[in-house]
Amino acid sequence: MDAQTFLLAPPAALFAAPSSSARPFHSLRLVAGHGSAAAARALVVADATKKAVAVLKGTSEVEGVVTLTQEDDGPTTVNVRITGLTPGLHGFHLVSVDLLRSFKYTTPWFVKMTTALFILQHEFGDTTNGCISTGPHFNPNNLTHGAPEDEVRHAGDLGNVVANAEGVAEATIVDSQIPLSGPNSVVGRAFVVHELEDDLGKGVPSSTCIPCFLIIV
Template sequence: MARANVGITGEGISGFLSLSQATEDAPTIIEGDIQGLTPGKHGIHIHVFGDLSMGLTSCAGIFNPFGKNHGAPEDEERMVGDLGNVEVNDAGKCEVHIEDRVVKLIGPHSIIGRSIVVKAGEDDLGRGGHELSMTTGNSGPRISGGVVGIAPSS
């Protein structure tokens, strides 16, 4: 069992995500909550680097080791880092529960040491027709995030 944790931070935003994967062929589970976001949908992505030395810009782009276009988590054509959207309630809080078979904590494309970033707007899942739809989901600027840090296995 591989485990990792992410402390999510941003201006007025905080949260904690725990990740687990039983075997390399099993799905990765991402669970937790985030507070301080504006109500509505926000894109959430895994980015290439866990480098926060210059804020969220130093995380580089969405993790895409297979050179795919941006898409929805359930799409065949999607980047590894495409986690879709989180839904934030009127109190500014969202509960996160993602089960994903493409995201890995185990193996050569592990996301441990990378980052999870929340965007200001809704991810159009590559279907919006905007010039950024196929690369970022046109989900706006990066507003919060954190490094995927390895955690003790159980």
């Protein structure tokens, strides 16, 4: 399966070249003031929503859109829809060094693994060499690999999504470790969709999942 790229950018700049210094889009709901205070303060910022969108760009039949939304400093909601996949599980993560060069494509356990899709958020936003240049799982706290619900896990460990018989995977993920602003912001980084299932830290490491799709966020 060839690697595919999702470019994630603010909605108004969907087709602009991605940049690691890109800032997330902020949408504000403004509320008019009332009474005498209105003259001094006509508008009040009631809430701030940060949004980013990733669109699959590639040459295969696989297509998809991933949207990320964060209210103020709350958790980030990730909505995923990908079509053209093989039925079954597929993982979702964020990474940090060149780990693909160490993979052994011919090991028996790799050949026997069930095909699954895996969305991985990688630490580096570089996709010049496809999956190889994105780096390993995003792990700013230097913890071990795990499942999204685990207390000890990589920040980029977002589990698996499931493609149905028609090859469509839809999922909504709410996670507090992938903010759209701040020192650990995922904007400018990469989500990678792998061919194989993520073991959630319980067996064969997810880094063995070679084929992937890249999402720049």
